[in-house]
Amino acid sequence: MSMITINARAGNAEKQHHDTVVLPLLDGRNLTPSGIQLQSATNNGLTAYLRKFDTSGAFGETLTIYKLEGTNCERIVLLGVGDEKKLTLAKLRNLAGKITRQLQKGGTRSVALCLTELNVRGASTSDKARAIAEGIWLSLYTFDKYKSEAKEPARPLKSATLLIESRRELGAVGRAIDVARAASSGVCFARDLGNEPGNICTPAFLGEQAAALADDKLQVEVFGQQEIEELGLTALLAVNQGSAHDARFIVLRYNGGQEGEAPIALVGKGLTFDSGGISIKPAAQMDEMKFDMCGSAAVLGIFKAAKELALPRNLLGVIASTENMSGAAAYKPGDIITAYNGTTIEVQNTDAEGRIILADALAYAAEQNPAQIIDFATLTGACVIALGGQASGLLGNDDKLTRALKKSGDASGDRAWPLPMYDEYQEQIKSNIADIKNIGGREAGTITAACFLSRFVGKRPWAHLDIAGTAWNMKGSDTATKGATGAGVRLVLDYLLRSAS
Ligand code: BES
Ligand code: MN
Ligand code: ZN
Numbered sequence: 001m002s003m004i005t006i007n008a009r010a011g012n013a014e015k016q017h018h019d020t021v022v023l024p025l026l027d028g029r030n031l032t033p034s035g036i037q038l039q040s041a042t043n044n045g046l047t048a049y050l051r052k053f054d055t056s057g058a059f060g061e062t063l064t065i066y067k068l069e070g071t072n073c074e075r076i077v078l079l080g081v082g083d084e085k086k087l088t089l090a091k092l093r094n095l096a097g098k099i100t101r102q103l104q105k106g107g108t109r110s111v112a113l114c115l116t117e118l119n120v121r122g123a124s125t126s127d128k129a130r131a132i133a134e135g136i137w138l139s140l141y142t143f144d145k146y147k148s149e150a151k152e153p154a155r156p157l158k159s160a161t162l163l164i165e166s167r168r169e170l171g172a173v174g175r176a177i178d179v180a181r182a183a184s185s186g187v188c189f190a191r192d193l194g195n196e197p198g199n200i201c202t203p204a205f206l207g208e209q210a211a212a213l214a215d216d217k218l219q220v221e222v223f224g225q226q227e228i229e230e231l232g233l234t235a236l237l238a239v240n241q242g243s244a245h246d247a248r249f250i251v252l253r254y255n256g257g258q259e260g261e262a263p264i265a266l267v268g269k270g271l272t273f274d275s276g277g278i279s280i281k282p283a284a285q286m287d288e289m290k291f292d293m294c295g296s297a298a299v300l301g302i303f304k305a306a307k308e309l310a311l312p313r314n315l316l317g318v319i320a321s322t323e324n325m326s327g328a329a330a331y332k333p334g335d336i337i338t339a340y341n342g343t344t345i346e347v348q349n350t351d352a353e354g355r356i357i358l359a360d361a362l363a364y365a366a367e368q369n370p371a372q373i374i375d376f377a378t379l380t381g382a383c384v385i386a387l388g389g390q391a392s393g394l395l396g397n398d399d400k401l402t403r404a405l406k407k408s409g410d411a412s413g414d415r416a417w418p419l420p421m422y423d424e425y426q427e428q429i430k431s432n433i434a435d436i437k438n439i440g441g442r443e444a445g446t447i448t449a450a451c452f453l454s455r456f457v458g459k460r461p462w463a464h465l466d467i468a469g470t471a472w473n474m475k476g477s478d479t480a481t482k483g484a485t486g487a488g489v490r491l492v493l494d495y496l497l498r499s500a501s
Contacts, residue, residue, distance in 0.1 A: 003137050003140075003181065003184065003185065003188070004136070004137070004140060004156075004157055004158055004159060004160060005158065005159040005160070006133045006136060006137070006159070006160045006161075006162065006177055006180075006181070007159070007160075007161055007162070007174075007177065008129060008161070008162045008163075008164055008170055008173040008174055008177060009112075009161050009162070009163055009164070009170075010163070010164050010165065010166060010167040010169075010170060011163060012034070012037055012038070012041065013034045013035070013037065013038045013071075013076075013112065013114055013163060014037075014038045014041045014042060014070055014071040014072065015072055016071075016072060016073050016112040016161070016163070017072045017073065018073050018074075018110040018111055018112045018161065019073065019074045019075070019107075019108045019109050019110050019111065020073060020074060020075050020076075020077055020103055020108040020110075020111045020112070021071070021073045021075075021076050021077070021111070021112045021113075021114070021163075022076075022077045022079050022099055022103075022111060022112070022113040022114065022115065023035045023038065023076060023077070023078055023079065023114050024078075024079055024081045024114065024115060024117075024118055025050075025057040025063075025078040025079060025080050025081065026057050026081050026082070026083075026084050027056065027057050027058075027081075027082055027083050027084070028056065028057065029050050029056055029057055030057070031046070032114065032117050032118060033117050033165065034114040034117060034163065034165075035078075035114070038071070038076075041070055041071075042068060042069060042070035042071060043069075043070065045068050045069055045070055045071075046065070046068070046076075046078075049063060049065050049078070050078075056080075057078075057080040057081060057082065058080045058082055059080055059081060059082035059091070059095070060079075060080060060082075060095065060098055061079075061080035062077050062078065062079055062080065062099070062102065063077070063078045064076070064077050064078075064106075065077075065078070073112070077099070077103070079095070079099055079115075081095065081118060084118060084119055085121075087118055087119070087120050087121075088120060088121075089120055089123055089127060089128065089131040089411070089413060090131075090413040092115065092118065092120060092128060092131045092132060092135070093131040093132065093134055093135035093138075093413055093479060094135060094477070094478040094479060095115070095135065095478075096113070096115060096131070096132040096133075096134075096135030096136050096139070097135040097136065097138060097139030097477075097478040097479035098139070098478045099113075100135065100136045100139050100140060100157065100160070101139050101140070101478075103157060104140065104153055104156060104157040105153070107155050108157060109155055109156075109157060109158045109159075110157075110158060110159045110160075110161070111157065111159075111160050111161070112160075112161040112162075112163050113132065113160060113161070113162055113163065114163045115128070115132050115162070116128045116129050116132065116162055116163075116164050116165075116173070117164075117165055124172075125164060125165075125166075125169050125172070125173060126169070126172045126173050126175070126176035127176070127411075129162050129164070129173045129176045129177060129180070130176040130177070130179055130180045131180075131413070132162060133160075133162070133176070133177045133180035133181070133184070134180045134183060134184055134413075134479070134490070135478070135479055136160050137180065137181070137184035137188070138184055138187060138188075138479040138480060138486075139478060139479045139480075140157065141187075141188050141191060141480070141481060142481055143191065143192065143195040143481065143483060143484075162177070178309065179309065179497065181308070182305040182306075182308040182309040182493075183305055183412075183489065183490050183493050183494075185304060185305060185308055186301035186302055186303075186304045186305030186308075186486070186489045186490075186493065187301060187485075187486030187489045187490060188486065189297075189300065189301045189304045189486075190294070190297040190298050190300065190301030190484065190486035190488075190489050191297075191480075191483065191484040191485065191486045192484075193206070193209060193293070193294075193296075193297040193300065193301075193484070194290075194291050194293070194294045194297045194471065194472060194483065194484025194485075194486070195483045195484045196290075197290055198272055198273035198289075198290040198323070201272050201290065201293065202245045202272055202323070203245055203246065203247050203248035203270065203272055203321035203322055203323070204245065204246065204248060205272075206248060206250065206270050206272065206293065206296060206300075206319065206321045207222035207224075207248040207250055207321070208222075209300065210222060210250045210252060210300055210317075210319065213252070213300065213303055213304060213307065215307065217254060217255055217256060217307065217310075218252060218253070218254045218255075218303065218307055219252070219253045219255075220250070220251070220252050220253075221250070221251045221252075222248055222249075222250050223248065223249040223250070223251070224246060224248065225240075225246040225247060227249070228247055228248075228249050231249065231340075231364075232340055233249055233320070233340050233360040233364070234337060234338055234339065234340065234360070235337050235338075235339040235340065235345065235356045235357060235359045235360045236249065236320045236322060236356075236357045236360045236361070238331045238335065238337045238347075238356065239277075239322050239324055239331060239350075239353045239356050239357050240322040240323070241327070241329045241330050241331050242277055242278070242323075242324070242325040242326050242327040242328075242329060242330025242331065242350075243322060243323035243324070243325040243327060244325070244327060245272070245322070245323055247320070247321060247322040248270075248319075248321045248322075249318075249319070249320055249321070249360075249361075249364075250270070250296075250317070250318070250319040250321065251316070251317065251318055251319075251364075252299075252300075252303055252315070252316070252317030252318075252319075253314075253315070253316055253317075254303055254306055254307065254311075254313075254314065254315040254316075254317070255314055256306060256310060256311045256312050256313055256314065256315070257312055257313045257314040257500075258314075261313075261314050261371075262314070262369060262370055262371040263313075263314035263315050263316040263368070263370050263371065264313060264314070264315055264316070264370060264371055264372050264373075264374065264496065264499075265315075265316040265317075265318060265365040265366075265368065265370035265372065265373040265374070266299045266302055266303075266315060266316070266317050266318070266374055266375075266376070266492065267299070267317075267318045267319070267358065267361045267362055267365050267373060267374070267375040267376070268293075268295040268296035268297070268298060268299035268300075268317070268318070268319045268320075268361075268375070268376045268377070269292070269293070269295035269296060269320070269354045269357065269358055269361075269375075269376065269377035269378060269379065270293045270295065270296030270319045270320055270321030270322075270357075271289075271292035271293055271321070271322065271323070271324055271353065271354055271357065271378075272290070272292070272293050272321060272322070272323050273289055273290055273292065273323045273324070273325070274289040274292040274323075274324045274351070274353065274354075275289065275323075275324055275325050275326060276324065276326075276350065276351035277324045277325060277326050277330055277331065277350030277351060277353060278326050278330050278331075278332050278333060278350045279333060279349045279350040279351040280326060280351075281351060288472065288474070291378060291471055291472045291484060292324075292354070292378050293321065294376075294378050294467060294471035294472065294484060294487070294488075295354075295375070295376035295377040295378055295379075295465075295467060295471075295488070296319040296321060296376075297484065297486070298376040298465075298467065298471075298486070298487065298488035298489050298492070299317050299318075299319055299376060300317075300319075301486055301488075301489040302315075302317075302488075302489055302492055302493055302496070303315065303317055305489065305493050306493070306496070309497075311496060311497070311500060312500050313496055313499070313500050315496075316365060316368055316370050318361045318362075318364055318365045319361065320357040320358065320360055320361040321357075322357060324350070324351070324353045326350075330350070331347060331350055332347070332350065333347055333348055333349060333350060334346075334347065334348075335347045336433065336434050337356065339356075339359040339360055339363060339456065340359070340360040340363040340364055341359075341363035341366075341456055343359065343363075343435045343436065343455055343456065344434040344435045344436075345359065345431075345434055345435070345436055345437070345438055346431040346432075346433055346434040346436070346437040346438070347437075347438055348437050348438055348439045349438065349439045352438045352439045352449070354377050354378070354379045354449075355379065355438060355449050355452045355453055356438060358375060358377060358379075358453055358456070359452070359453070359455070359456045360456075361375075362375060362453060362456040362457050362462075363456040363457075365457075366456065366457050366458045366460055370460065371460075371461075372398075372401060372460065372461045372462070372463075373457055373460055373461070373462040373463070374401075374405070374462070374463045374464075374465065374492060374495075375453065375462070375463075375464050375465065376465050376467055376488045376492075377464070377465070377466060377467065377468075378466075378467055378468045378471050379446070379449050379450075379464075379466045379468055380393075380445050380446045380449045380466055380468055381445070381468060382444075382445030382446045382449075383445075383446040383466040383468045383469050384468050384469040386419070386446060386469075387417055387469050387470075388469050389469050389470055389473055390415065390469075390470075391409070391415040391416055391417040391469075391470065392409070392414075392415070392416040392417075392465045392466060392467045392469070392470045392487060392488065392491070393416070393417065393419055393446050393450075393464075393465070393466030393467075393468075393469075394406060394409070394416035394417060394418045394419065394463065394464075394465060394466075395418070395419050395421050395446070395447065395450035395463070395464045395466070396421070396450075396461075396462050396463035396464055397421065397454060397457070397461065397462050398461035398462065398463065400461070401461045401462075401463045402418055402463055404495055404498070404499070405463055405465075405491065405492070405495055406418060408491050408492070408494035408495040408498065409491045411494055412490040412491050412493070412494040413490065414470075414487060414488065414489070414490035414491035414494075415491070416465055416491060419446060419447055419450075420447065421447060421450060421451065421454065425440070425444060425447050425448055425451050426451050426454075428440035428441055428443070428444070428448045428451070429448055429451055429452055435455075436452060436455060438452065440452070446466050449466070450464050450466070465488055465491070465492075467487045467488050470485060470487035470488075471484060471485060471487045471488075472484050472485060473485050
């Protein structure tokens with residue numbers, strides 16, 4: 001998937017030779033500085049149109065003006081922003097996505113946008129540029145490789161220029177665009193992996209995709225069935241028993257930081273299709289369970305972005321990948337499994353398989369002595385009920401890490417919201433016959449799943465992102481087409497960038 005060119009420039013709107021120049025229009029038909037400047041350069045050329053503008057600048061509304069005298073562009077698009085005081089980086093990102101799609105549909109090939117001059121509380125020009133660039137790149141993502149007739153626009157958008165007020169900020173804005181490019185590239189990669197169907201995106205396929213990321217700074221090991229047996233990843237093997245496809249265990253080591261610096265471990269659930277196994281799921285929307293590997297896709301997306309940014313940190317990636325099927329050898333309710341770290345697990349429901357494969361992945365990661373562990377998993381339907389698609393569930397054993405991730409979620413727009421992990425919840429996963437059981441009852445399902453995971457991370461600072469509600473979106477949004485969203489990539493990339501500086 002190729003991405004269009006985005007750059008920054010200091011200059012006046014009326015001088016731009018682009019197909020389209022986008023100017024913001026605020027509530028009450030007020031212009032922002034570049035619009036005011038253009039008004040004086042064009043002898044108040046916009047005034048007649050502003051009178052006719054009957055939407056009064058409501059958020060997302062547009063008015064197009066062709067060949068305005070005194071300007072060099074084909075058209076000016078006045079873009080309604082609404083009440084500037086209510087603007088956030090997330091809204092700015094969505095607005096950029098919305099207008100980009102509309103312009104591409106209308107045949108614009110090159111556009112200049114005067115959007116960084118909008119006031120967003122607490123945001124610098126660079127923050128705004130990053131959000132706008134992400135909005136543009138993410139909104140243009142499509143997944144149509146399986147459509148016989150290409151849906152590609154005949155004249156796709158080729159470039160976007162962010163017009164900024166001061167030349168002095170060009171350097172910082174350029175770096176912000178670099179971050180946005182790497183983040184978007186990581187997100188789009190994660191989306192591609194998520195959108196692949198289960199018959200293509202098998203554990204072996206995920207292993208190949210991970211291996212293809214390897215370079216001199218990124219070492220990738222892909223363990224097959226026999227090596228998984230030798231390693232003793234017995235919980236992963238148990239879930240794999242019912243599947244015709246062999247499992248894979250993927251370990252990535254990115255060395256961008258100091259030699260000897262303990263890495264941050266990123267652990268992902270790579271369940272390439274979750275039928276529920278013997279505790280089979282209902283048929284409705286079962287197709288969506290191809291997205292059950294989106295945790296691993298987020299991990300791979302972050303490694304891709306880290307590489308592209310030359311992130312100055314060491315990272316360890318650990319992905320456990322299998323299908324959850326009900327073949328003749330499938331694991332069964334009542335089975336007892338001994339995980340990699342020796343903990344015994346009573347299986348009460350084979351559909352609570354994510355926590356089982358993560359048990360081995362987390363224990364393996366913890367053994368590598370990382371500074372912190374962050375895991376990504378489409379773990380519980382309960383999280384979809386609790387938070388919907390607006391935020392990932394955020395749990396863990398370390399308040400400082402949780403707070404930092406919450407902050408990065410807010411800053412990146414890839415949001416996460418904390419849920420408590422009081423000791424009392426651990427009671428719910430006590431087993432009569434083994435150390436723990438794999439379900440904790442109907443109450444607090446997202447929390448008891450995290451309690452299960454907590455048994456495998458030791459004492460290390462650990463955070464868990466339940467992306468069950470955020471990893472895919474079948475309605476689509478201004479910045480994500482229907483399907484996988486790449487949730488988790490921008491959030492944790494933001495966290496890694498902050499912790500590196
Ligand atoms: N992959 C699912 C969680 C899921 C469900 C994600 C719906 C997104 C949408 C997971 O493996 C699962 O099946 N969890 C069960 C656990 C239950 C049996 C305790 C669930 O949430 O229903
Ligand atoms: Mn399941
Ligand atoms: Zn699952």
